Amino acid sequence: MAQSTKPPANKDQTSFGSGGSGLRYPSNGKTIYHRPLNRTKTSELSQASFAYLFAEMVTYAQKRVTGIQDLEKRLNVQGHPIGLKLLDLLLFREPPRTQTRPLTIIALLHFIKVNIWQHLFGRQADRLEKSSNPDTPDEYMIIDNEPLVNAYISVPREMSSLNCAAYVAGIIEGVCDGAAFPARVTAHSVTGNTKEDEMWPAKTVFLLKFQPEVVEREALIGKGQ
Template sequence: MPGKAGTKELRYPSNGKTIYHRPLARGRTSELSQASFAYLFSEMVSYAQKRVTGISDLENRLNVQGHPIGVKLLDLLLIREPPRSQARPLTIVALLHFIKGAVFQHLFGRAADGLEKSSDANTPDEYLIIDNEPLVNAYVSVPRDMDKLSCAAFVAGIVEGVCDGAAFPARVTAHTVGGKEEGEMWPGKTVFLVKFQGEVLEREALLGVGKG
């Protein structure tokens, strides 16, 4: 109920226009303050940090926070595509290119820096999306006793949401690979490891795509 005092409900703007009243197709790029986002994200991490049992639990919570964003973002971005390319991506490669391009462009204002297939023959279901300096980690210094943690797990959750929404169930994790040695060009380099589930590859094989 808008304007009801004393209740713990969402507050609505006084003119009654929420974000849902805005038209979906917005052509111009809308930018937000990076500082406000940094503070918000910092609080999200602190919130996720409460009552966690370990680092993987914390990453999992961040992942869960991002997941619904990804599912919704897929629909929104497809609606905004030109009508002839509004179909959802149907192959793994098309999906990953969509994430690398459209999704990253929408979220961070630039495409991801790289896209690779796992070179290990035992894991043909793994793909890597590479981001040299993730926006969410711009101001985050992970303490030494938690050096396995990457707060980009939130972004991994968004990517996972996009994959799940496009019917490519996957598990996405974020790993910081930079910062090992002094004077590196990208100390915050992060890899998003996309591990698709078995049935996705099975379907891909049946359709005869992705055989190289």
């Protein structure tokens, strides 16, 4: 991503047909798909440019929405394809020995907490939790004390239930779906009065609710071992 793609200097030189030039097809014919997958492994991006881009994404998603849930849904949908692709990319980059896909819920959650977070935000997620409520054994939580996407965002009071980390929830959902653990993922702000909550005012809980068949399969795997 550090490499800038030059706009074609001369239209006749492009190896693509008419109308094929533009930002998407650089004149030398080398698209992002021609680059080795490990090239951008350690490259970093500017947080400021991401913040501006994300602010525009939120503004874009805000157009013609019917409510806060609809807005969160749109942000979620924007993140979903990223998660699907990220799962494959990060597994590809693993050493061959550990290249297997996560097969249990715990392995999947660990993969998200460590690998996905490390790749996206440069650090691990802060905590993993399982729902303590016996009625909802299908719910798991990933906790981030200060999500990078919300670093500069203050949500107005009339939209207080909105959390723009719904975008990250979409990425997580994409990873889960890609790994064949279909789930619904939502992002929730935590507002409490404990000392810890005051220390992390932007603390966000990602709630993963797996489909019943996932839980069923998990139980069967447990028996088999």
